[in-house]
Amino acid sequence: MALTEAVQDYLEKLFWFEEAGIEPTQANLARGMNVSQPSVNEMVRRLVDDGLVERDERKRLHFTAHGREVAQKVVSRHRLIEAFLTTVFKIPWDEVHEEAHTFEHAISDSLEQRMYALLADATACPHGHPIGGHPREAGEPMSLVPRNSVVRLLRFENEDPDLLRLFRRSGLEPGDRYILLAASEGHVAFAPADADGDDGKAELPIPVAGTLSVRVEERGDGPAATATPQTGAQAALLGETAWGM
Numbered sequence: 470m471a472l473t474e475a476v477q478d479y480l481e482k483l484f485w486f487e488e489a490g491i492e493p494t495q496a497n498l499a500r501g502m503n504v505s506q507p508s509v510n511e512m513v514r515r516l517v518d519d520g521l522v523e524r525d526e527r528k529r530l531h532f533t534a535h536g537r538e539v540a541q542k543v544v545s546r547h548r549l550i551e552a553f554l555t556t557v558f559k560i561p562w563d564e565v566h567e568e569a570h571t572f573e574h575a576i577s578d579s580l581e582q583r584m585y586a587l588l589a590d591a592t593a594c595p596h597g598h599p600i601g602g603h604p605r606e607a608g609e610p611m612s613l614v615p616r617n618s619v620v621r622l623l624r625f626e627n628e629d630p631d632l633l634r635l636f637r638r639s640g641l642e643p644g645d646r647y648i649l650l651a652a653s654e655g656h657v658a659f660a661p662a663d664a665d666g667d668d669g670k671a672e673l674p675i676p677v678a679g680t681l682s683v684r685v686e687e688r689g690d691g692p693a694a695t696a697t698p699q700t701g702a703q704a705a706l707l708g709e710t711a712w713g714m
């Protein structure tokens with residue numbers, strides 16, 4: 470069955486929701502896709518008719534086995550293309566998400582296989598999201614982690630282009646270690662863990678820092694920037710336009 474680009478995009482978004490633990494409701498889907506509720510309703514009817522998703526009694530959406538298989542393939546291809554563009558073409562990682570989104574609908578299975586062979590050691594996209602069956606470590610939103618903690622950045626949960634540019638300007642690299650520092654009101658501050666004092670210190674608004682998943686390697690004794698969990702996973706994938714930047 471040939472799937473339209475729109476169908477693939479919806480499956481991709483639902484797969485991200487499932488990974489991040491975001492409730493797969495039609496309302497969240499409308500926000501995540503940045504489209505109107507009626508368009509979502511229409512597309513969901515089609516996904517159900519095509520046997521790709523099912524609606525439960527609370528109208529949440531769940532993949533069928535076939536739907537999940539297709540979604541995983543689309544998502545994996547997107548991440549592989551991102552890894553290819555950064556590794557082979559040396560395109561900065563804050564530019565590849567949009568490029569990959571265009572490419573992912575255009576490449577053949579055999580080109581995908583060749584790209585994968587060329588990047589035999591690629592386990593994740595340049596933003597930290599696992600490719601294929603590679604495991605995804607849950608992590609914690611950076612905004613909920615106590616000050617003075619040392620963390621390793623696992624992922625940018627939201628690949629919104631404006632956010633990615635901001636993360637790059639802030640000196641963040643997935644896989645690197647950071648120490649959490651005292652911040653101004655409503656912000657999270659950090660510096661590279663091996664830096665001298667405050668060298669390389671940067672600050673992000675709490676909802677933005679809530680989209681960074683980290684592994685806590687040494688838990689600090691200070692307060693967290695916020696105790697409100699919705700700045701974490703819920704903020705991660707929804708189509709917010711104002712990030713307080």
Ligand SMILES: [Zn+2]
Binds near residue numbers: 547565566567569628
């Ligand atoms: Zn992406």
Ligand SMILES: [Zn+2]
Binds near residue numbers: 548566594596597598
């Ligand atoms: Zn990515």
